[in-house]
Structure formats: structure tokens, C-alpha cells
Amino acid sequence: MSARVPHGWTNESGAEVTGHTVVVLCASCDADSPSAAPLITWLHVHGSVSIDAADQFLGLVVRWARALEPPKLDEAALDAEIEAWRRGEL
16 A cells, blocks of 8 residues: 655755655554554455445554655765766666
């Protein structure tokens, strides 16, 4: 499962750069997360969502979504990608 999350930063010229990023629910990576672990467990137990369990599932999804934070910008990776683009490698 994944969610699109708004994010942004201020570039070197002081302008705001905004966009969206995708945050993925990972059963291994998020197993210790207080907001994600109950949802992961629920998905393991139930496998799919039935009408009878929709409210419970939705509550867990909302809890997870409210706690989402976009990953921090890896400036070194961004700089490397920009340089690769300038060299025509991308």
C-alpha cells in the first residue's frame, strides 16, 4: 500500500519547491512504527477488506496516513542525479 504525500523545501535561491512523493507501507521497514504496525498486522490477518471490516480498516489507514512524513531530501543523491542529467546519462 502507498500514499502520495505533499512535501517541499526551500532551494538555494530561497524559492519554495513543492511536490508530492510516494510513501510505501512496508511490512519489514514499518513493523516497529506505532502507526503502521497495527495496519500491517491487520492486513496479515485479514488479507483483504470486507464490508463488515471496512470501518476498522479505514480507521487503521487514517491512523497510518496522519503519521506519514515524507522522507528527508537526500541532497547528495539529488546533486548526483543533476550531474548525471547534465552529462546526458539520464
